[in-house]
Amino acid sequence: MTGLKMPLSKKKHKCKFCNNSFARENTLANHMCVRKRRYADKxxxxxxxxxxxxxxxxxxxxxxxxxxxxxxxxxxQYYNDFVRFGRYLAELKPINTDAFVDYVIKNGVKLKDWTKEYVYDAYLKEHVIKEPADKALERTIVEMEKWAKQNNDCFRDFFRKANENEATFMIRSGRISPWVLYLSESGDELFKRLNEEHGKIIDESINPEDWEVIFEKRQDEVEFVASILDEAGI
Ligand SMILES: [Zn+2]
Incomplete structure (x- = not known):
């Protein structure tokens, strides 16, 4: 029998992913192709x-x-690019994933560039300015609570006690919003502890002059955020 090809009509078990047919069900079950693998990974x-x-x-x-x-x-044909972007999102944990996804699509960013650092940085700058102050306040306090849990400390002492490098990184990555950094009493205490290098990193990512203008224009939100921070002792 060796060398003889099975007539096509006898190959009754067809892979719905690649259309290859097999004589035995078992062979089909053990068969693997690119699309079947992708389906298994879905x-x-x-x-x-x-x-x-x-x-x-x-x-x-x-x-x-x-x-x-x-x-x-x-x-x-773009399957691998989308999965690569999915992996990137899972690791990055962007601030508002849905808004970031819409940003790359609506701005016509090329698919292969969606995982580039400058794209997320540009999104972040825009998003942090546009987002409503109450949303910024809420998610910043969540970050402070996470910090407190990890460090066995109280969330309201974040600016007073957080490690300088860590605090700078959290501000640079948008996790601590300028709404909270600039409008809280304890924000100043962090600035006193930071060195020139930290200050430069923060200035480059959030540009304090922009924020003076934003606060000027959004007085109602400023009052709201400041009163909540004051009450919380931040
Ligand atoms: Zn197949």
């Missing part, structure tokens, strides 16, 4: 995130009413 976190972004991409850029499916996704 519930992993980067893949799920990648698929979500893929759906959003088509929603924002095409008029098609027919929703894309997982099958469309795994057959896409």
């Amino acid at each position: 519930d992993r976190k980067p893949n799920r995130l990648g698929f979500k972004v893929y759906l959003r991409f088509f929603k924002l850029t095409t008029r098609s009413k027919k929703p894309k499916t997982v099958e469309d996704f795994i057959a896409s």
